[in-house]
Amino acid sequence: MTKRVVTGNYAAAWAAMVSKVKVVAAYPISPQTFIVEHISEFVNDGIMDAQFIEVESEHSAMSATVSASAAGVRTFTATSSQGLALMHEILFTASGMRLSPVMAIVNRTLSAPLNIWCEHSDIMASRDSGWLIVFCENNQEVHDMVIQGFKIAEDERVQLPFAVNLDAFILSHSVEPVDLADKAPVEEYLGPFTPKAGVLDPENPMVVGHAAPPDYMSETRWQLHDALEKSRQVVLEVNRSFAEKFGRDYGGLIEEYRTEDADVVLMTVGTVTGTAREVVDSYREQGKKVGLIKLRYLRPYPKEELRKAVSKVKAFGVYDRAVAFGISGPQFIEARNALYGLNTPLVNFIAGLGGRDVTTGDIGKMFDALLDVAKTGKVKKEVVWIGTRGVSEW
Amino acid sequence: MVRIKDLPDEAIMTPGHTACAGCGVATAIRNMMKVLGKNTVVYNPACCLMIFTAMYPNMAFKVPYHHVAFENSGACVTGIKRAFKMIGKDDVQIVAIAGDGGTADIGLQSLSGAAERNEDVLYVMYDNEAYMNTGIQRSSCTPKGAWTTTTPIGKVKAGKTEHKKDVPMIMLAHNVPYVAVASVGYMQDFLNKVEKAKNIKGFRYIQVFTPCPTGWRSDTAKSIELARQAVDCGMYTLFEAEGGRMVITKKPKMTPVKDYLMAQGRFRHFTDAQIEEHQKWVNEKWRRDEALAKTYQELYPKPEAGKPKKEAA
Numbered sequence: 001m002t003k004r005v006v007t008g009n010y011a012a013a014w015a016a017m018v019s020k021v022k023v024v025a026a027y028p029i030s031p032q033t034f035i036v037e038h039i040s041e042f043v044n045d046g047i048m049d050a051q052f053i054e055v056e057s058e059h060s061a062m063s064a065t066v067s068a069s070a071a072g073v074r075t076f077t078a079t080s081s082q083g084l085a086l087m088h089e090i091l092f093t094a095s096g097m098r099l100s101p102v103m104a105i106v107n108r109t110l111s112a113p114l115n116i117w118c119e120h121s122d123i124m125a126s127r128d129s130g131w132l133i134v135f136c137e138n139n140q141e142v143h144d145m146v147i148q149g150f151k152i153a154e155d156e157r158v159q160l161p162f163a164v165n166l167d168a169f170i171l172s173h174s175v176e177p178v179d180l181a182d183k184a185p186v187e188e189y190l191g192p193f194t195p196k197a198g199v200l201d202p203e204n205p206m207v208v209g210h211a212a213p214p215d216y217m218s219e220t221r222w223q224l225h226d227a228l229e230k231s232r233q234v235v236l237e238v239n240r241s242f243a244e245k246f247g248r249d250y251g252g253l254i255e256e257y258r259t260e261d262a263d264v265v266l267m268t269v270g271t272v273t274g275t276a277r278e279v280v281d282s283y284r285e286q287g288k289k290v291g292l293i294k295l296r297y298l299r300p301y302p303k304e305e306l307r308k309a310v311s312k313v314k315a316f317g318v319y320d321r322a323v324a325f326g327i328s329g330p331q332f333i334e335a336r337n338a339l340y341g342l343n344t345p346l347v348n349f350i351a352g353l354g355g356r357d358v359t360t361g362d363i364g365k366m367f368d369a370l371l372d373v374a375k376t377g378k379v380k381k382e383v384v385w386i387g388t389r390g391v392s393e394w
Numbered sequence: 395m396v397r398i399k400d401l402p403d404e405a406i407m408t409p410g411h412t413a414c415a416g417c418g419v420a421t422a423i424r425n426m427m428k429v430l431g432k433n434t435v436v437y438n439p440a441c442c443l444m445i446f447t448a449m450y451p452n453m454a455f456k457v458p459y460h461h462v463a464f465e466n467s468g469a470c471v472t473g474i475k476r477a478f479k480m481i482g483k484d485d486v487q488i489v490a491i492a493g494d495g496g497t498a499d500i501g502l503q504s505l506s507g508a509a510e511r512n513e514d515v516l517y518v519m520y521d522n523e524a525y526m527n528t529g530i531q532r533s534s535c536t537p538k539g540a541w542t543t544t545t546p547i548g549k550v551k552a553g554k555t556e557h558k559k560d561v562p563m564i565m566l567a568h569n570v571p572y573v574a575v576a577s578v579g580y581m582q583d584f585l586n587k588v589e590k591a592k593n594i595k596g597f598r599y600i601q602v603f604t605p606c607p608t609g610w611r612s613d614t615a616k617s618i619e620l621a622r623q624a625v626d627c628g629m630y631t632l633f634e635a636e637g638g639r640m641v642i643t644k645k646p647k648m649t650p651v652k653d654y655l656m657a658q659g660r661f662r663h664f665t666d667a668q669i670e671e672h673q674k675w676v677n678e679k680w681r682r683d684e685a686l687a688k689t690y691q692e693l694y695p696k697p698e699a700g701k702p703k704k705e706a707a
Binding site for chain 2: 022023025049050051053054055056057059060061063064065066067068069070071072073075089090093200201202205206207208209210211212213216
């Protein structure tokens, strides 16, 4: 183990390297580019024994990744924003073929207007593609989730692709101290990649990528859905075994912070969580009973965990760094669906779009609104846009 | 040299598939697979071939078969080959078999990427000159004037208004080790090219002309005859370019293009003036192809026996 001060992009690239990935097909896009630059440096310096394919687009990046996975090797790629949108078609192929690549997604705004800064509009638009989806709070978590990603994705009970999300610039370009794992313990932890089904091999010919008539589609869809549902168990097991091996425990699908006796709870995702922790601490000092849930996995969705946590509180807030135009924030759609039937009042907060800072003051406004709901029992506004010129807040 | 009568009886692309009667693709690929052999992985984008060979629970290929999408064949064969390099299976032949739409239109970017990187794969484009699988829509490889369902014969506009895209020349410009054009009507020539391509390292492109009676509105019994006529009249120049040295492999007899056109319903609406214009275009095209071949041969002289072949610039 080496402790170094590195960017989130470096942490992701390093984790792919120590996971002994054999093929990386990737295309440059801000702010992800440094991940593939680091990987090509590792390959050219001879410390990573892998094929680095300089494809001509993200569509080809995901296509080559899928086909290399189908050929039976561990694969990794990375992208952002427009790149993920261009990959969109092939995301479904990766999961439909039950392949296990890991991809780092540096979350960036989808155009227009063109904007390279942080937003979750990219991954939220791809959330139903059959991938496991995890969000990270810091660079250590990025590093650890890439390694855990392979462990979970390659598990026989899962066999699905895995997306590790990190906030553009806030993680991708910011340096933090990170424990960078050595190759040997990671190799010992992950073991070799030996997929059981769907491998292209002339010694044992099979089809990877059939056409299928209506007679067979429902069952295929069900198997994928069922595997994603059942991956919850694997996520928890891997969280535990990783903690035992590397000493860091992330809790599971969600992480709760000071929720035990909380009157109101805010659910955050990504780096805003760190800011929200500060606000929770300062509100607690003032005697205000606020708590925090960090949503880690968007897929599989932590439905039961959320219902359990939310049933006890007087108001629940959902933070969104994206917009589902015409309804609310996309995280709010997900949460409200999971919480259907509970009487807890729900409020959606949209903030930080296109890389705008989300300050402790902004988070304070969210908690203040939730405390107001707890006191009055009334939700004045279901979807609240924070810090948007010309739009009233609470 | 491979001899048709010596090809193994066992089919690697088996009978029982659901191609239309008279399909040039089925004939071309069935024979090609016998030359490529069993140590092969087939990549197939969405196209006729996929639909008539790979509809679950059936599969006509006896070798591993892979399909991902429509526009990414170049990237997918790259992924397989690079993975195989890492696990000691570099000897396996990776072949993409794609239609003209999946190659010349939606797949051109990923094809160009794979060719530019000189990936060690074989790319075979079967040219039936339209999107036949979706119901005969115009592709950039549809010849000028042809009827398709998206270039219908209307009152103010009739047939495709542009000439065919010249993909082999685009591939030649990529300086890849091997580019060839063949026709299912000249099977021996096609299989020679497949065999040659099989034994060359790096990116190889073969385009094979495959009549489609369903889309061309032609007699299902006349597919091979049409595939010969297209070459004989000069519409479809057969050549190969190894290391950039372009050689015409079948000199056209320059038979009247009218005979070729009038055997197909897709050209039935042609007026005498249109036929004459088409003949002029064919004459011009042949003059160009012959001149190009001459130039390329001067640029890249034939290597002497036993001496290494000169690299393309």
